Amino acid sequence: MIGVSFSYRTEKGVMPVLRGVSFDAGENQFVSIIAPSGTGKTTLLKIISGLVKPDEGRVLLMGEEVTGPTPLISMIYQDFALYPWLTAVQNVELALLHKRLPREERRRRAQSMLELVGLGGFEDYYPREMSGGMRQRVAIARALVAEPVVLLMDEPFASLDAITAEGLRREVLDIVFSRESTVKSVIMVSHNIEEVVELSDKVVILGGRPATVVAQVPIELPRPRSSRDPTFNEVVDRLYSVISTAVKEAR
Numbered sequence: 667m668i669g670v671s672f673s674y675r676t677e678k679g680v681m682p683v684l685r686g687v688s689f690d691a692g693e694n695q696f697v698s699i700i701a702p703s704g705t706g707k708t709t710l711l712k713i714i715s716g717l718v719k720p721d722e723g724r725v726l727l728m729g730e731e732v733t734g735p736t737p738l739i740s741m742i743y744q745d746f747a748l749y750p751w752l753t754a755v756q757n758v759e760l761a762l763l764h765k766r767l768p769r770e771e772r773r774r775r776a777q778s779m780l781e782l783v784g785l786g787g788f789e790d791y792y793p794r795e796m797s798g799g800m801r802q803r804v805a806i807a808r809a810l811v812a813e814p815v816v817l818l819m820d821e822p823f824a825s826l827d828a829i830t831a832e833g834l835r836r837e838v839l840d841i842v843f844s845r846e847s848t849v850k851s852v853i854m855v856s857h858n859i860e861e862v863v864e865l866s867d868k869v870v871i872l873g874g875r876p877a878t879v880v881a882q883v884p885i886e887l888p889r890p891r892s893s894r895d896p897t898f899n900e901v902v903d904r905l906y907s908v909i910s911t912a913v914k915e916a917r
């Protein structure tokens with residue numbers, strides 16, 4: 667559960683960014699956050715992950731307050747954030763260093779996560795030898811191997827070409843909610859309304875300055891979802907109109 671307010675303090679003064687932003691991400695729920703650029707989505711993810719402290723309010727994870735970075739919350743970034751001088755398996759192993767496991771066990775867990783994301787056989791590839799889609803799969807494996815309860819994703823498909831993004835989107839739910847994954851909730855920031863409808867159980871719309879939650883919209887389409895389905899497009903159109911009305915009113 668999240669309920670926070672936050673301002674940046676710079677030499678230019680105090681800039682309120684989030685005001686009373688509050689929502690829940692339940693068990694087995696995929697929640698998307700959608701908002702105009704500069705509204706504070708990335709700031710909100712930093713607060714949820716414990717990297718930034720809210721001025722007011724708190725983030726509760728299974729009833730416990732998040733007071734700093736925790737292995738229970740993993741993050742995936744738009745630009746993958748892999749170390750170029752490490753191989754795929756070494757990048758994934760990095761997320762296990764805090765666990766003080768024997769080296770072989772670390773390697774075994776990293777390898778099995780790479781298999782889960784479809785990269786079995788590519789363990790020794792360096793990021794530069796992989797496509798964007800493969801790099802993002804490594805980042806997903808690295809996020810999952812830490813055994814998080816919550817997975818945060820900051821525009822995870824935005825750097826991928828359309829076809830690669832479509833393929834990875836189709837698989838991502840099966841991967842993050844698979845038996846091998848410990849993830850219970852996913853919170854994704856996205857600008858892409860079709861993507862949000864394809865993946866989400868709930869959409870949280872932020873708007874205004876400072877940003878507040880202007881609407882929360884459940885997406886109740888059966889899965890698997892296809893953008894070629896007319897009811898899918900009706901939901902997309904409805905969400906577009908909710909977003910434009912709500913964001914306009916919040917200005």
Ligand SMILES: Nc1ncnc2c1ncn2[C@@H]1O[C@H](COP(=O)(O)OP(=O)(O)OP(=O)(O)O)[C@@H](O)[C@H]1O
Pocket residue numbers: 674675676681683701702703704705706707708709710
């Ligand atoms: N470290 C910082 N110091 C001061 N102001 C900041 C800092 N980081 C972000 N901001 C400001 O806070 C506001 C929210 O930024 P944030 O990056 O969270 O928005 P966003 O919704 O993720 O944007 P985008 O969609 O463009 O990525 C912006 O006006 C930005 O200029």
